Amino acid sequence: MMSPGTITTQRWICESCGMIYDPAEGDPDGGIVPGTAFEDIPDHWVCPACGTRKADFYTSTGPAEPAALAKESEPRPPEPGPRRRAPRA
Ligand SMILES: [Zn+2]
Numbered sequence: 337m338m339s340p341g342t343i344t345t346q347r348w349i350c351e352s353c354g355m356i357y358d359p360a361e362g363d364p365d366g367g368i369v370p371g372t373a374f375e376d377i378p379d380h381w382v383c384p385a386c387g388t389r390k391a392d393f394y395t396s397t398g399p400a401e402p403a404a405l406a407k408e409s410e411p412r413p414p415e416p417g418p419r420r421r422a423p424r425a
Contacts, residue, residue: 346395346396347359348374348393348394348396349393349396350383350393351388351392351394353385353386353388355384355386356396357374357393359372363377363381363384365384366381366384367381374390
């Protein structure tokens with residue numbers, strides 16, 4: 337039914353200072369009204385905290401999870417090479 341808040345909002349993080357841009361909050365001081373998707377922010381917008389360009393923000397979603405899980409040591413498969421006996425003369 338009515339379920340506000342289920343909008344998938346992507347948060348963007350300032351590369352320089354770590355400020356998080358939340359589309360739900362926008363950046364009123366920077367002229368960005370709440371509900372503005374990061375993509376809709378004008379390119380001349382800069383981080384309100386440190387002045388970093390919009391291009392230097394990165395999104396927190398994606399497969400960029402901690403490498404702890406992916407760092408699994410794979411066991412080596414046994415070598416299937418047949419044992420050859422060197423022919424003795
Ligand atoms: Zn910043």
